[in-house]
Structures are given as structure tokens and as C-alpha cells.
Amino acid sequence: METQESYSGTCFCGAVEVTATGAPAAMGYCHCDSCRTWSASPVNAFTLWKPESIRVTRGADNLATFNKTSRSYRKWCKSCGGHLFTDHPHWGLIDVYAATIPTYRHQPQVHVNYAETVLPMKDGLPKMKDLPKEMGGSGETLPEERSVALEMELG
Numbered sequence: 001m002e003t004q005e006s007y008s009g010t011c012f013c014g015a016v017e018v019t020a021t022g023a024p025a026a027m028g029y030c031h032c033d034s035c036r037t038w039s040a041s042p043v044n045a046f047t048l049w050k051p052e053s054i055r056v057t058r059g060a061d062n063l064a065t066f067n068k069t070s071r072s073y074r075k076w077c078k079s080c081g082g083h084l085f086t087d088h089p090h091w092g093l094i095d096v097y098a099a100t101i102p103t104y105r106h107q108p109q110v111h112v113n114y115a116e117t118v119l120p121m122k123d124g125l126p127k128m129k130d131l132p133k134e135m136g137g138s139g140e141t142l143p144e145e146r147s148v149a150l151e152m153e154l155g
């Protein structure tokens with residue numbers, strides 16, 4: 001049987017450890033306002049995994065959940081407030097923030113919710129206006145420069 005690679009990481013204080021095994025279904029950057037205010041950073045580097053790939057390997061009783069909507073169950077450490085991952089049950093996927101699992105090399109494929117960006121990135125990757133069609137979005141892409149131009153227009 002093939003052995004699958006595992007990637008572990010912890011919250012800020014180390015009380016909670018999460019382990020991802022195998023390979024994610026998708027990787028990229030989310031520019032939405034919810035990711036921004038939750039992460040306190042301009043973009044969220046995401047890695048989306050099937051739930052069976054993710055295990056809380058330490059401190060599960062220290063894990064708390066906040067859900068503003070039924071689409072995102074955000075997991076954080078009760079001791080340090082550090083964020084670990086977001087469960088998206090309607091997609092059957094879990095977003096383990098790329099920074100949470102530092103041994104997994106982030107290989108972004110796409111930018112999502114780029115219409116909401118405050119930090120345009122010219123890296124040649126597709127820029128989805130919101131989300132891909134298969135995830136319930138419009139599937140529309142934006143040119144990289146458009147948001148930059150819009151921002152300049154707005155001053």
C-alpha cells in the first residue's frame with residue numbers, strides 16, 4: 001500500500017495540532033472580505049482538502065468554532081486565539097490555511113473573489129471574479145490589471 005505524505009501544523013501557542021494527509025483538492029488565494037477580516041490579512045492562502053484527509057492530532061478539546069454562516073465553520077484555539085482551518089460542509093471541503101501547515105509547499109492555481117481584492121497580485125494565475133461555477137460562483141474571470149485600474153480610479 002502506498003504511504004501518503006502527512007503535513008502537520010499548530011495554532012500560535014501549539015496547543016492544537018492539525019494534520020493533513022495526501023494532497024489537497026485545490027489551492028489558491030481568496031481575496032474576499034470575510035477571509036480578510038477573519039485572518040486579519042489582505043488575502044487568505046487556502047488549501048482545500050477532503051474531510052477524511054484532515055485530523056486534529058492534538059488538543060481537539062481546545063478547538064472552538066465560529067460560524068457566521070452555515071457555509072463556513074471557522075476553527076480556532078481557545079488558548080491563543082490562533083486560527084487553524086475552516087470547514088465548508090456544503091462543498092465537502094476543509095480549508096487548512098496554507099500558513100497552518102508550513103511543511104506543505106503552497107502551489108496556488110487560482111485567485112478567487114478577486115472582485116473584492118485590496119491587494120492585486122500580478123502572477124499570471126487566473127483571477128476569478130467570485131468562485132468557479134462548480135463551487136456555486138459565476139465562473140467569470142477578471143483581467144489582472146482591472147482591479148488595479150479600479151483602485152487608481154477610486155484614488
Ligand SMILES: [Zn+2]
Pocket residue numbers: 011012013014015016077078079080081082
Ligand atoms: Zn493555541
Ligand SMILES: [Zn+2]
Pocket residue numbers: 030031032033034035036044113
Ligand atoms: Zn474568502
